[in-house]
Amino acid sequence: DAGVTQSPTHLIKTRGQQVTLRCSPKSGHDTVSWYQQALGQGPQFIFQYYEEEERQRGNFPDRFSGHQFPNYSSELNVNALLLGDSALYLCASSPTGSFLGEQYFGPGTRLTVT
Amino acid sequence: AQSVTQLGSHVSVSEGALVLLRCNYSSSVPPYLFWYVQYPNQGLQLLLKYTTGATLVKGINGFEAEFKKSETSFHLTKPSAHMSDAAEYFCAVSENTGNQFYFGTGTSLTVIP
Numbered sequence: 255d256a257g258v259t260q261s262p263t264h265l266i267k268t269r270g271q272q273v274t275l276r277c278s279p280k281s282g283h284d285t286v287s288w289y290q291q292a293l294g295q296g297p298q299f300i301f302q303y304y305e306e307e308e309r310q311r312g313n314f315p316d317r318f319s320g321h322q323f324p325n326y327s328s329e330l331n332v333n334a335l336l337l338g339d340s341a342l343y344l345c346a347s348s349p350t351g352s353f354l355g356e357q358y359f360g361p362g363t364r365l366t367v368t
Numbered sequence: 369a370q371s372v373t374q375l376g377s378h379v380s381v382s383e384g385a386l387v388l389l390r391c392n393y394s395s396s397v398p399p400y401l402f403w404y405v406q407y408p409n410q411g412l413q414l415l416l417k418y419t420t421g422a423t424l425v426k427g428i429n430g431f432e433a434e435f436k437k438s439e440t441s442f443h444l445t446k447p448s449a450h451m452s453d454a455a456e457y458f459c460a461v462s463e464n465t466g467n468q469f470y471f472g473t474g475t476s477l478t479v480i481p
Binding site: 258287289294295296297298299302310312344346356357358359360361362 | 372404409410411412413414417458460468469470471472473474
């Protein structure tokens with residue numbers, strides 16, 4: 255059983271460009287959350303998707319947007335990239351009714367903005 | 369609002385010594401508490417969690433943590449450090465809905481041979 259997978263592994267973009275990151279949740283999971291982890295920091299919650307809708311959002315600007323597909327996979331889009339967007343972007347999945355709050359994390363996508 | 373404070377961004381212990389990583393939380397509701405470990409260039413792996421019930425929680429790799437409500441703490445311990453324990457450790461708190469996690473800034477553990 256594959257865990258959470260993310261693509262690409264690494265990405266280099268230029269300021270002002272747009273980027274799309276992808277995540278496939280663990281089998282049987284239908285909820286996907288995205289986190290930004292800056293160097294030397296803990297992960298910061300961006301948003302969570304469930305039933306193809308954004309269910310909750312952290313303190314991130316509208317440049318950060320997402321999508322969830324019927325197969326539960328998800329994309330994170332970032333527009334008008336800034337140098338400060340350079341970070342490790344983590345995707346986490348959890349099953350419906352996960353009131354125990356358990357999430358499974360993918361290996362992340364390392365985004366570098368130059 | 370919820371938040372997590374991890375005291376000590378870097379901790380060094382000798383192999384075989386006690387590991388103690390500190391975590392204090394702030395939560396307006398009964399919290400769910402977690403410890404995650406992150407190895408270089410990898411995602412986060414769940415070590416252990418507290419939701420309800422017994423306040424002493426045992427996790428993988430010999431780690432355990434105790435929920436102390438009066439101290440708003442959830443410190444992580446391991447009786448005897450192993451070289452393979454060297455990693456970054458994150459404490460996290462969540463409301464009981466599990467919809468959003470708040471992470472601490474992490475503690476980097478170094479194990480000295």
